[in-house]
Amino acid sequence: MTDLPRRAVVRSAKLATVPLGFAGRTALGLGKRLGGRPAEVVTAELQARTAQQLFQVLGELKGGAMKFGQALSIFEAALPEELAGPYRAMLTKLQDSAPPMPTASVHRVLAEDLGPDWRDRFERFDDAPAASASIGQVHRAVWADGRDVAVKIQYPGAATALMSDLRQISRVTRVAAGWVPGIELGPILDELRDRMAEELDYRLEADAQATFAEAFANDPQFVVPAVVEGEQSVIVSEWLEGVPLSQIIASGTQEERDAAAQLYLEFLFAGPARAGLLHADPHPGNFRITPDGRLGVIDFGAVSRLPDGMPPEIGELLSVGLQGGAEALLDGLRETGFVRPNIDIDADRLLDYLEPFLAPLRTDSFTFSRDWLRSVFSHINDPRQPNYAIGYKLNLPPEYLLIHRVWGGGMGVLSQLGGTVRGREAVNAHLPGAHLPPVGSTD
Template sequence: MSDLPRKAVTRTAKLAALPLGFAGRATLGLGKRLGGRPADEVASELQARTADQLFKVLGELKGGAMKFGQALSVFEAALPEEVAGPYRAALTKLQDAAPPMPARTVHGVLAERLGADWRSLFTEFEDKPAAAASIGQVHRAVWHDGREVAVKVQYPGAGDALLSDLNQLGRVARLFGPLIPGMDIKPLIAELRDRISEELDYELEAQAQHIHATEFAGDPDVMVPEVVHRTDQVLVTEWMHGVPMSEVISGGTQAMRDRAGQLLAYFLFAGPARTGLLHADPHPGNFRLLVDDGPAEGWRLGVLDFGTVDRLPDGLPLPIGSALRLALAGDAEAVHAMLRQEGFVKPTIKLDPDAVLDYLRPIIEPAGAEEFAFARGWMRAQAARIADPRSPAHQLGKQLNLPPSYLLIHRVTLSTIGVLCQLAATVRLRDELREWLPGFAEGDEAESA
């Protein structure tokens, strides 16, 4: 309790300072670049300075600032290369690191949640955290039965800190707009804020993780650590080895990149179909590539952190697969009718079905190919097309609506595509869609697209 109020004031002050430097130095310059003007209009020194200010502040803070940074990091591939360069290293750090909680604080939480004799549950416990996240940190330990485990301990006061950070970020959300072209930052922050109570409850997280661990037990492609012990603020799970996805992105071989990309696509669509849950925090810090001495086809995807999930008891909605299939088949009228029926086109909005199809075609290109080479350049082209106010795609996009029931699905899909582009992976996406996305395989019109 002693220094929490002082820390809260410091956190608020740091966040409040963001608009002062960032608005003046970066918003105008980055906006010019993303609008298609010459790159030399903004000096590289300004890029580096802006990156240093923005991401250093986000990285130093726990709670909402770091969670926002993690959510933003998967869209780094959408930035023009000359802008993305200074940001990439700072973004990667946000995915896996944060200032550690003192050992005495960790011990206090463990004593409160596991009992005064908490040490008897472990034969070994490392005080130095192995990883840190937005609301807690992970310690490596050995459970009393000899299993290596990960002990996730929630920061004291994490809920208040998370809410305070996100409220503050919401007030300056417009300043972040130029970072991610075509993306409205405010709904992202609002969604993160709305899910605070769920993410703070480790017992809910344990339930979601156990469901996945049970379903994927023995799966040749995906591995989810089983839950060993749980309370509302301490979660003990089996330890998982593997290469962090951020390392695969920064230095992995092409075989590693392609395998990781294929597995990510598989888990995105197979997960909801098999468990009724959508893993809703797909940034690289939550994935590992389990590489062994065998061929790449035998490597598995390790999945962590089930604190945020979307509950989809029937899997992904049927209209997504149906609309995608119809769009690949070129049936503009049917696609338009389905989008209107699902609320993507409001009753008062009049749109040309052919224009809607033209808007969608470049975005859905990966679903129509036998295999698709995801790349930063492709994602940058999509982002620039939608962000440029002079583009017909920009004008049409402004008239589309995102129904609340599709908000999380949209963000998770877009985030996963962002990671695939960071990986520069060649992926057989259509294979996964046919197998797991309801409505997509009917008729297989994609064959003739």
């Protein structure tokens, strides 16, 4: 058995322990309920244990399993504290770490993509990886012209392993779907599968990174490393120093959190406006604060192409909703396909249902927090809420799917940061169709 099939078998075996473990815990939970323990207590224990096992398994894997774990990790802020606390460090680890591949494999990939004389392209190359990603790892090096560079190298056999992981994760989603209220695991997995071919071709990623780097060249707020070389399985780009956003989430001061949150929010809006691309992988491992205070952005394997920027309908709908125009908002949502023509829905109830998403823009500044995000999930997913059924009447047009996922993930990261941001200012500056006057203005 070669290394690749052996690793795939090990991954499959580890992923299989999640549904098997869940089944055992469910049987144990049933016994406890029959023994008189309250059902909600038993359910909370099952959620906690299943979530802990899920992240422990994902944390040991690369490929699709790690990508799936990274996608989930940005929603950690929505978990009740009693569930999130015991494994928050485990989630953070998923965002920026993985076991390294053998040095011989690293050299083999470099020889295949850069040629047998690949060492001549560098003044120095560090065999020990400086960082790990889901389908590759990064090495620090010095390019032949003296520039410090990051060399991102794809794991050999990543495509085969990724497909195997995604098939196995499909089993996990069927049993773990309820561990975080309001997070639909199936669509996250579908999105990863749809993007897989594009992310595996590093040449496409290099093109996207180069586009961002050109759009933000010499920018006072943002920095994207220039691409030096881009091949099928290797990207060489300029080295970027900085403090990872995950570190600021873990131990940053409030001032650092506020500054990072503002930059992070503005970049999500500014990318489509200036580069015609939406950075579609918003987890904290892809962002860092540079020594000069800018937001550094890396990893452009997942992007959404928006050559004309964000659809202006989004800004227009936000403006209408914030002005309290319930009927106008419903009409706009029908026109854009968010409400199908044959669906009967009360406009005022719809506006109330969407209020948590409008709230961060009702004031000139807003503080995101874990408590706030948990309240949002409760508002839209608690069957006891009067407007709970509204969610089932809404539709998400395919062209808005990735935008929706990025904004949802972005709110998760902002809530982890706990930063205060000037959201109205950012929206007015970067979102077409938006016109949000200062709070208290008669405009």
